[in-house]
Amino acid sequence: MTEPAIAIRNVAKTWTPEGRPAVHALRNLSLDILPGEFVVLLGPSGCGKSTLLYMIAGLEGVSAGTIEQDGIAVTQPSAERGLIFQEASLFPWLTIVDNVAFGLSVRGVPVTERRAIAVEMLRSVGLGDMLEKKPDELSGGMRQRAACARALAMRPKVLMMDEPFAALDVQTRSKMQDFLLQIWRDSGASIILVTHSIDEAIALADRVVVFTARPGQVKTIVPIDLPRPRPSRDARYHQYRDLFTELLADEVDRAFAEQEAL
Template sequence: MASEPRTPAETSTPCTTAVGCRTVSKVWAQGTARAHEALRDIDLDIGPGEFVAFLGPSGCGKSTLLYLIAGLEQATGGEIQSFGKVVAAPSPDRSLIFQETSLFPWLTVWQNVSFGLSIRGDGLDQRKSVAREALQRVGLAEAMEKRPDELSGGMRQRVAVARALAMRPKVLLMDEPFAALDVQTRQKMQDFLIDVWRESSASVLFVTHHIDEAVALADRVVVFTARPGRIKTIVPIDLPRPRDPFSRECEALRRQLTDLLRDEVDRAFAEQEALAESV
């Protein structure tokens, strides 16, 4: 495994931004009695090949921002661009991986991986070739003909990553993809993801609730406030990979991120309690 980190400076050009958010806001159920503000005035640039983690309390809009960048939802205010083009709809250039793998149980592994290609109209031989290549990249080439229920949780998540990679995205959006895995499997998946990321050269936007995970993976950690979600601060992590979680540098980063989140988590809990009392 390579030990040197890639940085945005190594992979980006001065005028190119993989994702650019300008005063992006989102109000769910706008104009109704159930309206609530999820995001407010998000300004953020992600460089090509950069790995960025989103960290914040529950309900702060981290996942909402991913859906907006994916084009699955429309912002209430502001604008999102990807490589100079306004994001108005989903695109193969931006692949979203959910917490749940959402594999089709009646399809084989390779058919699941190539599902997007079939919708695009690619031929059978092309789909199978691309699926084989993607599965090789995630170490599951021998599972081509298996069904999802024959795989472990970690293997199913790797299939989900392969399905995203099959579309050759420039931006990989990941919404707590390892949250349901046990600690040991999650650690293995983190190592695997770093290898895949290096090989693909895609930008990765990774939502997590785990400070340890953010410290292990990211070039930068975007810390969100409690709802409405705003960017409280962005913490750069300039450490070689793989990172020693017991090093003084990683411990200092964990303490810094814990301190940054403490007030936001308290605010989020207080808001949830107030909502529960009003019901």
């Protein structure tokens, strides 16, 4: 048996915002992420997908259960677990190359080596000509590539991405998916990616974890047994799409019913 890179055991999370009722975001959630595996999280809005990423990243504590990386409890953020948010979180006042180099300073890479590593990473994501640009001079797709470069420069063992391509147009999104598969293969890292797009889940995942409506639990896990690249004209692709559409419809209905009851 391969030891999991990330082991999530019976995890629950209850948010207790001041002066407002508690929110049970996740309950009794168990999931293993294997080394080098590409896992996609799919589920209705509010089922706790982002919450789970924050906890794996070590930015938030669990209310019950345990999360371990390589057998060691996650208690704080680590350079070994990178997180990319939906909107690329680059510093607007720094150039792209300084954005990537800044991450390396946090990791303790000597100042003389930072720029060279940053340049190499940016070249590998096709931004070698953009080094001295500021984030607002780049397109949305380029900003997300820069955010990927910054995360990958840290050589994380686990890279988490929260709806990274949601704001992009369809063509750019599809290019970014190809690009992501390529850097995933080269890096050997595990990837945990959240999306609302069934097509994106089928295009990318080794396994798709479908969540129930809040409080989120694993409803089912579907391995995608198709060689990559996965053209959408393939008949089996459509079978997966029908399956996920059906699995999600029930949960989205439940999530809406709960919203209306509030």
